[in-house]
Amino acid sequence: MSITIDVNGTQHEVEGDPSMPLLYALRDQIGLRGAKFGCGLGQCGACTVIVDGRAVYSCLMPISALEGRAVTTTEGLLEDGEPGKVHRAFIEEQAAQCGYCIAGMVMRAQHLLERNPDPTDDQILDGMQTNLCRCGTHAAIIRAVKRAAR
Ligand code: FES
Numbered sequence: 001m002s003i004t005i006d007v008n009g010t011q012h013e014v015e016g017d018p019s020m021p022l023l024y025a026l027r028d029q030i031g032l033r034g035a036k037f038g039c040g041l042g043q044c045g046a047c048t049v050i051v052d053g054r055a056v057y058s059c060l061m062p063i064s065a066l067e068g069r070a071v072t073t074t075e076g077l078l079e080d081g082e083p084g085k086v087h088r089a090f091i092e093e094q095a096a097q098c099g100y101c102i103a104g105m106v107m108r109a110q111h112l113l114e115r116n117p118d119p120t121d122d123q124i125l126d127g128m129q130t131n132l133c134r135c136g137t138h139a140a141i142i143r144a145v146k147r148a149a150r
Contacts, residue, residue: 005066007032008076018064022056023047025063026073034074034103038132045131048104048111049073055111055130074103077110086110089148090141097135105131109145118149 001018004011007030014025021040026032026049038046040059047058050072077084083091086106096102105128112119112127119127124145133141 001064003063003067005030005063005071006069007071008073009070014063016063019062021059022049022051022061022063022066022071023058026058026071032073032075035107036100036103038100038104043132044101045104045108046101048107048131050107050111053111053114055108072107072110074106077106086113086144086148090144093140093144093147095137095140095144097133097137101131101133101135105133105141109141109148112145113149119145121146 001016003014005014005025012030014029016025023035023037026035035049035058036046037059038044042057042060045057048055049058051061052069077086086109090096090102090106108128108131116123121142124142128141128145
């Protein structure tokens, strides 16, 4: 199967089985390595991207579901090739330890802030609960989301 996917505003031709996860297409064919393979089961959030305004686990999203839809990855949040607002907030709060979860965290935070630009602490906790950090930097991640909201 060949399918054209809009990723960060650019059309990309992707080849593969219709059930191939978007994550594989992003990393192996399109060359965007921000989204990570963590569990492959929709449980960790390391692969989070935004599709048509919804945060999704790209490890579970088949490419066959993406014709005509717009995908945004962490690379799509860059501003003139430099870290974007949410990236900067995560850097300034030193929210990464090993960093493996961070691209997914950034996308989940972006999604949260698009829907709620001024979230309370409880709303941040609720909005970020789908993403795991095994290093345990959750407190810094929450500060980063609050900083990004300023
Ligand atoms: Fe997709 Fe863990 S790799 S949720």
